[in-house]
Amino acid sequence: MQKIVIVGPASQILGVKIAQELEIESINTEIKKFPDGENYLRINIEDETLISGKEVIIVQSTGPSTSADQNARLIELFMMIDAVKRMGAAKVIIVAPYLAYTRQDKIFRPGESQFGNVILRLINALSIDEFYAVDIHAPLIMEECLCKAINIDSMKLLADYVKSKGAKDIVVVSPDKGAIERSSAFAKHFGEDIPVELLEKERNVKTGEIEMSGTLNLKDKDVVIADDIIATGGTMATAIKIAKESGARKVFAVATHALLLQQAKFRIIKAGADEIIGTDSIDNEASKVSLAKIIADYLK
């Protein structure tokens, strides 16, 4: 079956790179907002036969940025799915490297919605064939998918990048208990005996404020702090500060999805990070590691 990539507005570079890896055509979209605030999207084609009968790969991350928030990105994704199905796509594959709302995968306080799960149920309602995300915050919510669903691991790519920067005597620091499994898996990409140190993080579920503690011995070590998401940078900056106070030489702030909202860059660099490293799941200055090849390999 012939394949084509629809490059969503949030993933313009990654979408084109995936199409190039797959050696297939890519098409972008046209978007605008109506005066009442509603989103408009159309796939940028005049001829529906470019879509009908084809395997259509839609690439759209759903992270917030200065140009659109995650709600708009999700609506655009839903619109792309509907549009290609209406044009007779034979198979629809979604690549949403960052899936919004996955941090809402539990009820933390009475009265909340478990909206991460709802997002996947909404995608189910649109009847797609395959779904790919990268380092999803709550991998269990992928079980909501009624179709084939894959959570791609970007850790090796991120570790390779850190190695290319000449890091030595590496210690991986996990910024909270939730990240320990990920950090341990990440450390293995630097070598079998790379130590993993754990910080304890408590987030106040009412105010969102965090408190972090831990005693680390990082004297003359290059420290890699790895998280799935950097949002406001509070978690990362606090972990960096503790790492520096514990003697760290260089500190690499690594996240698959470096959203870098509000004052995150300022906080992280001021805390003492040498570099902020993310993937092109989020299209910004931290996207130093491309996911294009690994995603294309899954789609081949």
Ligand code: R5P
């Ligand atoms: C939470 O469990 C996530 O893994 C990240 O640690 C969190 O989203 C980071 O948020 P922020 O950058 O706002 O501290």
